[in-house]
Amino acid sequence: RTFDPQTTDRALETIERNAKLQTQLIEDLLDVSRILRGKLLLNVAPVNLTTTIQAALETVRLTAEAKNIQIQTAFAPDIDLVSGDAARLQQIVWNLLSNAVKFTPEGGRVEVSLSQVDSGQEGRDAEGMPHWASFAQICVTDTGKGIDPNFLPYVFDSFRQEDGKTTRKFGGLGLGLAIVRHLVELHGGSVQAESLGDGHGAKFTVRLPLPDARKPRGSKGSLLMPDSSVLAGLRILAVDDEPDMRELLLTILEQNGIEVRAAASATEALDALEQFQPDVLISDVGMPEMDGYALIRQIRLLPDLATLPAIALTAYAGEIDQQQALQAGFQHHLAKPVEPDQLIQVIAALVQ
Template sequence: SHELRTPLNGVFGWARMLQSADMDDLARQRALAAIVRGAAAQVRLIEDLLDVSRMVTGNLRLDLRLVDLRHVIEAALEMIRPAADAKDIEIEADLDGTPATVLGAADRLQQVLWNLLINAVKFTPRAGRAHVRLRRGETAAEIIVSDSGEGIAADVLPYVFDRFRQEDSSATRAHAGLGLGLALVRHMVDLHGGSVEAQSPGKGKGATFTVRLPLAPPGGGEA
């Protein structure tokens, strides 16, 4: 319940300031931006809970079409840019020039990328760096998201994709998370016939997440 209330507390706080304080234009814009970020975070938490409910009941369905992963990554980067800019985090993108076409649901694959990228932004200190790479093999494509953030302890790595699991409660409180994002990532990737793994040299040394998805059969056309 604490994690669900955290974004709302920020929204209410800034809204009260707008009501009661004599703010200049710069402060007013800052308050409005904070309210939008808080509302977006609340929406994402609710959507994650709804998706987990669908996942548990087996009601999560995919609308499969030919999708170029380059477009999926570019769309996710556009969505995450404001959150990264707010922390002065630079996100580098290295996309293979060759189309990487998979049979998938574009919205769900974008959700996978968004969750991995927001995870990188959340757990990377201000002015840090994140990197997303796309690699196309003979039968599969790899999307690799890495960051210079807090890293993951070795004893936690096997459990990072479990529902409601985060490394410690202080991290959950600080970053307003429910520990659902990575569980959803794994489930979405599984539904696409792919795999996802997490790697980290240890605490304070960043983390890398690798998603592997089977390429669409040749002759299927472009996404």
């Protein structure tokens, strides 16, 4: 059977649209898998958020134009660079914009803003000095279907959508916002959703920490590093199922005069403990078969290792994740990607 050119074009557009949807679903599943296993690492560098947001806007512009949706932008000038992964930051903005366009009806409006805000609270830097935290704030607001206030607490949960009608009408697996939350937390930031309910649109606000402009340039925002004599001769067992992560830990630790034994699994770590008496344990949490939590619980049952200082490495930077690590038996929790200076400072604090 043959079709006229118009029908053929529509069929090809449908095939392309569904192929892109399937590709996005697979990419979302892969990202969630990496996040859950703690294997999603960031390629950190200074990032211009204005450029990042503009790049994300270009990817949704055609879809917005097809629905006659107006996109308005407001970027504050002279926003400081953030420290992060440019591709993952663009993914955060793209997910928010994609949702806004998807759930906004024809003729609607999406607003995107970038500003610099102070937290309004005094914190302390790595050297214990007081400072006022500043953030880059990205807001994505739409005039779409809105979010039921009862669903707002769950909007960033994996595989959660407001109802079955949403899935049938708009597609997707309910992973986009969960990925946004994890990526934002990996960057040390926060994200929140607001909506007055059905038909009142939604607003998503992302805050990413900025370098402390009040700190003298010469300090470089660096940590107060311990005396090398504190670390010399220390014995550390480093556990991670990712070869690249093990290699990174070996490099950081050996450069500081530390003797390191690496293990690729929790089982391998338990075997190593029969011959190797470490002063500190560093363990990834998201490992197959036996995870880091199970490992530390098992270690705590061994009389000689009940008080072994232990550091958890996870893909999550949230307070809940930190509490979970501490409750399992770790003394400290560090989010990936690991900052070498921070890792060394934590080790020194644990053994002093």
